[in-house]
Amino acid sequence: MKKVFKKVVSLGLLGTLTVASLAGCGTKNTGSTGSDGSDASGTGDGTFLIGGLGPLTGQAASYGISVKQGAEVAIQEINDAGGVKVGDQTLKLKLEFEDDEADADTVTAAYNTLMDKGIQALLGTVTSGAGLALADQTYADGILQITPSGSAKELTKNPNAFRLCFTDPLQGETMADYVINTLGLKKVAIVYNNADDYSTGVADAFESKIKELGGEVVAKEAFVTDAVDFNTQLTTIKGTDAQIIFAPVYYQDAAYITTQASELGMTLPFVGSDGWDGVLDKVVDKKVLEGAVFLSPFFAADPDTAVQAFVTKYKEKYNTSPDQFAADGYDTVYVIKAALEKAGKTDSADLIEAMTHIEVKGLTGTVTFDTNGEPNKGAKFIEIKNGEYTAKTVQ
């Protein structure tokens, strides 16, 4: 008896699989035509479908949600204004966003779901780890891919991939340049998370640029994710003749580091990376952050009218202030729009060709793209003054 039922179960399972694949078949026929890019995609109903990939669940969920919401604000804005004029037709934009859990394993399935839906350009991935697993697949499909916030260098190695944000190394180099040339300091200490690719990437580039510019790294102290006690690292730094501390870390770590440094009686100034955005809400005493300078692509208190319009719309819609990821998502949609207008067509090959010829004035600065897929745009320095973020003009 037992064996018979085993067979019944396995047959049933086989049946389910077959049904599942056939059920998929129905949706595929409508969806895949666009994804092949071989025909006049998206002309039927006058929409251009953008696929989004980012974490909506899990530890990195806040990044993915911000990008998605920022992109939605941009799409609503564009559609309300009539859509995008592509050649002799006007298209509405539509966003399909799938959860990749910031996981290299899940992202393939999520991406293929989007391809089944027939996306014509990919806004993603939000995180580097997931994106690296996907790079060769999007290249094989020849689809235009723009990552709003993935900063790993290899993400744009293929000609179909572009990036809106700074790379990790570029941030490190910019900050090194600021420390040596603008502040005129020579001896620096670094605190970084060596279990995190973002932190290590920025720290390494910073260190080599400092050396190149004639400075000296007197201490390079590491910690690992979820550390809460930085006294060992800070005491070591206190024993050196460092003039400034560079901490390329996320805001929670930055809050601990600055607070504990102040408790140790250290008065050295801090410089940070864009992970510092949001640090003011994490410290008990805002004085510990006084004078700290960090890079950020976006600054919500920027008096610029475009930024303020975005902040207002975003707050209306989601009841919270936008962060840099939301701005990245917003700008990426406008980059896709500009590429569509420039190309006058919706084929991925034409869009990729158009990418290097566009200039977009976005919330994160005016940006152009080079043939390597990297953005050219200015950095925004932010200084914490009197417990507030203020824009800092450098040079």
Next chain:
Amino acid sequence: MGKGIFTVKNLIKLAAVIAVYLIIMTVMEGNFATRHFKSLLVPIGINIILAVSLNITTGFLGELSLGHAGFMAIGAYSGALFTIFAENHTGIPNSLAFLIGIIIGGIVAALFGVVIGIPVLRLKGDYLAIVTLAFGEIVRSIVNFLSVTGGARGLSGIPRYTNYKWTYAFVIITIVLLANFVKSRYGRVISSIRDNSIAAESIGIKVSNYKIMAFVIAAFFAGVAGVLFGHNLSILKPGNFDYNKSIEILVIVVLGGMGSIPGSVISAIILTLLPEFLRGASNYRMLLYSLALILIMLFNSSEIRQRLEDSGKFPKLPKLPKLKARAR
């Protein structure tokens, strides 16, 4: 001489294996399935290998192992390092390099199985569970700091060799080898240790040797699954192999029924597909997934299932003593 391996029963099984392969091939090569569905076949296969191999330690040996992802990581990194090396510095054809990579991954993982097994398997029950948990974390931390593995930034540029054919072949090899292993003399010894280790010892079984054997075999196949995993993603990060991954595999094993290989296979298929088929639920996806897990677990230990089993409407699981702390 026994009946040999060419019995009618085995030939039917072989035919079934080939038939399933033909079905999968038609689905993959033809235009019958969505890309989404096609991309899930390899993860399903990898999860099957992981679950079936963990079942050896958890189901048949009866020891809770929380370090399976550690063995998987060791296999994944060593296999990937080899294929990257082979691709750049030698003229070995790709598929041969991949095959060697898979075997290397399995063997290195198995070696670590011995290294960790010898001191650790003197422990039992929850003590052993915690040590294996620590082992998994140690592997992850070491991989994080080594420069040859790319550290926290991950090992990228791994050639994307894994496809459904390789995966299917190794799923079948794993299932056949392990199903025969548990039926063999050694397999029965291992089950006897689970059922009563004192009784097993009293009839002259060297308990720790057999425990190590089970551990090493499980580690080998975890390593193989790791290599397939790495060559499917083309990037490996230490974060892929944290204890959550071990728990994930354990969930598959427990859900499928400890000590049941078909159970592990079915459960690996269901648990890989479930979160993906719930994509339509967008924000509620992971919530529904967890809920489904709870419901399935409740069903598994409920009276309804018991009655279904008794009336013969449901496949029976081998009756096992529950995993419990037997360390005292």
